[in-house]
Amino acid sequence: MKEFFKVLDIETVLGLVPQFRPVDAEPVDLDAAGGRILAEDVFAAERLPDFARSTVDGYALRAASTFGASESSPALFQVIGAVAMGETARMTVSIGEAVRIATGGMLPPGADSVVMIEHAEAVDDTAIEVIRSVAPGQNLIAAGEDFEAGARIAARGRCLRPQDMGVLAAFGRARIQAFRLPVVGIISTGDELVPIDAVPAPAQVRDVNSYTLAGLVAETGSVSKRFGIIKDDFPSLYSACARALECCDMVLISGGSSVGVRDYTVEAISAFAGSEILVHGIAISPGKPTILARVGRKALWGLPGHVVSAMIVFTRITRPFLRHIGGRCDPYSADVSIPARLSRNVASVQGRTDFIRVRLTRHGAELWAEPVLGKSGLLNTMVHADGIIEIGKNIEGLEEGTSVEVILF
């Protein structure tokens, strides 16, 4: 049965994200966890630090003993010992006493602050003069000041940044649960395509989309698996989809820009038991002839054949689905966008969302977004562009000087 066209607007399509399920979790060594998506909430098993630590080289003492100290009227302290790094300080500090301490050292009992070494002058081997007062708590990190015991230190669904790795290290989490990397199958169709290591005959071109899409998949932190160039007919397409669905979490079919190939794609998808065409056409430009289907639990995309269209659809629509499948809790908001001003008028069609490639240029303190014009089959326009702007479906066009958000490539 041939499905009817379901042309949806972009917001409706993005609303389908929750119809898919994230991949399973797996244990990952912290060493290799950078950029991975955490699959557990991690809580502080103890407070951090577990003891008050000096943040300077100096003398641990009681702040009250320094009150009023100045260069003209220094406060005298007896030095009763030194804190060895990594060892519990045993001596108790009383009024008028000080203990030598280095950055990171554990405050001895009795002390409530640290005077920097620059603000102390040695009188002899066992006495110092302090020339500046300190407040209680000054120049130290109190026990539990970084994290209290029980605090959530890292949240499920977050992409682990270097500082998150530091926090996990601080709490001894040498291994964490992360979502496994989603595997994305890439199928190229088009009887005019040849592999990139072949010399194209007249009328043939090399398979570009497999490589741009593999690059985009890798940037998303997923694994791509190319299934090569598949002939434009139903049996070839069906069997390639079957192979890809078996070992991938998501499948991208690209290259079928002609109506005939789109028909084969729909036919091949529909032949799988439990399949459903969710989207057949999106009210966007470029990228209208995009197909999204669910086969069992997996997402299968028919992306436009023009390379620019395929890249833009992946970036704005496919990628949030892939991030969600990869476990991210912020699949929509993970893109970096930069405010800029439009360098010239741009026309747009009401009723569809338009994406305009732009190059960023700096004029003084301001960034300007300069539209990169050109057909959506031209790779060079993507090489010259820094990102895209989105013109909503209810907007007829944007005037020169308008503030826009540039979504960076």
Added chain:
Amino acid sequence: MKEFFKVLDIETVLGLVPQFRPVDAEPVDLDAAGGRILAEDVFAAERLPDFARSTVDGYALRAASTFGASESSPALFQVIGAVAMGETARMTVSIGEAVRIATGGMLPPGADSVVMIEHAEAVDDTAIEVIRSVAPGQNLIAAGEDFEAGARIAARGRCLRPQDMGVLAAFGRARIQAFRLPVVGIISTGDELVPIDAVPAPAQVRDVNSYTLAGLVAETGSVSKRFGIIKDDFPSLYSACARALECCDMVLISGGSSVGVRDYTVEAISAFAGSEILVHGIAISPGKPTILARVGRKALWGLPGHVVSAMIVFTRITRPFLRHIGGRCDPYSADVSIPARLSRNVASVQGRTDFIRVRLTRHGAELWAEPVLGKSGLLNTMVHADGIIEIGKNIEGLEEGTSVEVILF
């Protein structure tokens, strides 16, 4: 011999980047080239496309025959055949003739444009009526329109984006020369440190910096190699540096915040033949006690021990050096920064460059940068921050509402 302190401003330190040499190049399969730094200029061996291609499904014909065509006055064409995808079109199109063509097909000789299938109506099997005129060149990509033969399609020193991979694929570059990934050795010092899988005794803490730095190194597209926790003494530090320098392109020593440890670091570096301390202190906050030395051709850094300081120094100072060593032609400008407005007054000290951690919040169309305050030993401040702003050495402070550039983490 103990070197004298060389406190330099940040601009002077960054000016030292060219004193180091990029790593060697190696052949890399295009499949694995995403994010790698290209080590050659790549030129177009032929034009792209090599033939005129249709960008729509429709009919190839001579535009002049459509002039004046409309729904009320269609132009009649005889359909003399169809272009098979990937095959040379043999029939020559004359005035009043049309050839069926699909997206991506090769224009037949004689045709200079394509009418979209939506704008043609079949009269019978061999004739169509065209209801809209086309201009010569419309709905096709001309030979060489994407890239002319001889054009530089990818430049040495650029980080390969998905679209660059597409361009290299289009020209059959299944293998390219890329700079090999720099290897960065990470040494942690501090007698209070224990490995992350150990339970710290009182006064001990786990080694955090090795993991935050490894995460930052990985984000830069380099390989990190941890050398563990090294005792705070000259022989241990010297031998760890020797091991790291042997197999790494750059070495980071972190954790030595106390004056004593910094002395050992300088002593250990100075003990290597041909070593030179280039920087001993930078006029920045946080991060002042940073050391940069050249040992032979390699950069060796003594980073501050406080985790926030180490991360900021890496991000703003070490990373441009690492990018340069990794072959990038834009080591300074590769950071993404976003304009925002400061949410409150921030004080700064003249004569040094201050870095302020900020969290980004959106107020309507505007982004505001809200300072994240807290000691530079507190990891939680980095977890809550989205980036940093830089306050130049000649600025006394910034007022609420000032426009700032937020360098994203």
